[in-house]
Amino acid sequence: MLDLTANLSSLGFEAGLGEDEKELVFLRGRSAALTVGGCAHAVFAYELLSLLRKSVNAENGAAKAHLRVGVLGAGLAGKQLATALLRASSLRPHHFNISTRRPETLGEYSTVGVECYFDNVRLAKWADVLFLCVLPSQLAQVCADVRRHLSSGCLVYSFTSAVPLNRLAVLLDHSSVIKPRYGFVACSDVDRAWLLHGQLTSALQDEEVISASLPLSMNGGLFLDQRWVSAVLYGLLNMCTAQKLASGKTLRLLNGLFETSAFTYHTFINSPSASDLDNPDDLFPWISLVDAQAKDTPLTDLVSRDKGLRDCLSVMYYSVFPNLAE
Structure with missing residues (x-):
């Protein structure tokens, strides 16, 4: 069906903004860049770990021992990451668990085989790779709950902002923690690179977006610490x-x-x-x-x-x- 409103600028996002508000529109591009880039990099890290696990299994002559992946927290960031992992990587639902305060809201994941529950300790004991997607205000309590239950080999990957890596490591009493650090540079086309799509899954199908998110050569105003x-x-x-x-x-x-x-x-x-x-x-x-x-x-x-x-x-x-x- 033809969308008669598609080219009407008066109905666009910026039409009702005041001049002061328009100066902050660039933040939309930054938010989209962090979402797309952050999820894409997490998927890539998982895929490398998964590929190596298969090689190690073959080297040791062991039965297939797939990586068990947990997402702790299913707010906006947690759901976006879960979707990206299920749609873009080789991760299978029965190797994937999510712990959240409201597991009943995760029907789209549980119906495909992902175990969804509210038990952070259970998740910490089970996961080989644990993605932290909780609010900074919740982090201290979550870390106190799980710190004694993480295996030494569990890799914790943090999506939680505003908490420095060293502080997070102390809270978890764990050294196997990755927290990507992003920064921004002045860039006139930052919005064009990241705001082309309204959905994460469609953004990750766009070659321009994937090119902009390359970990070693990001562009579009965002960069990733090479460490x-x-x-x-x-x-x-x-x-x-x-x-x-x-x-x-x-x-x-x-x-x-x-x-x-x-x-x-x-x-x-x-x-x-x-x-x-x-x-x-x-x-x-x-x-x-x-x-x-x-x-x-x-x-x-x-x-x-x-x-x-x-x-x-x-x-x-x-x-x-x-x-x-x-």
Whole structure:
């Protein structure tokens, strides 16, 4: 049916705004950028973890042990992330749980097989990857509830703003925490890049939007701290360590995953520590993801200078989203 109002500017969002209000319209673009970019990056991080888990299972000759993913909090951010994970990644509903105060409102997820309940401790005990999507005002209590129930190998990925990473790590008493840090730069086309679509799923089908959200080369006014990439890669390393995979096998799997030969012992840890790994049957030490996001590391340097690795990460990022359907 023809929409007769489609081109009537008098009915547009900005038509009823005063001059002072129009100066704040750019915030819509920033909000959309954070939503689309944040969900896309979380999906990409999950997909890398999932791909490596499959390789580790095959290496160990283990039965298929899929990553168990939990979303804690199902407000607007939690629902958007859940939708993106189910629609854009390889995650299957029976490997996905959501804990929220009102699970009865999540029929669209429970009907496809996602377990929805209100039990944060249960979720923390179960999940291999836990996405925190709660309000800052709720965070202290949520962390107090779950901190003693997170496994050492559980990766916590925070969508909660206004709480610094170090504070979050203390509240959780957990070092395997990723909190992406975004910033903004002046950009005249910020709205055009991020406001093309009203729905997250349609935005993630748009090549221009995906290009704008590339973690290593974001544009449209938004940028991502590059240490996020290092933290995700260290998260992959820790996954291998948690599965008792020897350092030599770990390097082989990581190089195979990214089709590179760039990863060595010295890529991940400093030279004195790397020299201690004389035996490829030894395990890598456990890496604090909090520290990896607080300072430059050998891996930060590699990512910044190795074009082949950067190109591979970009290709893999693009490959996650093309088949997303409405």
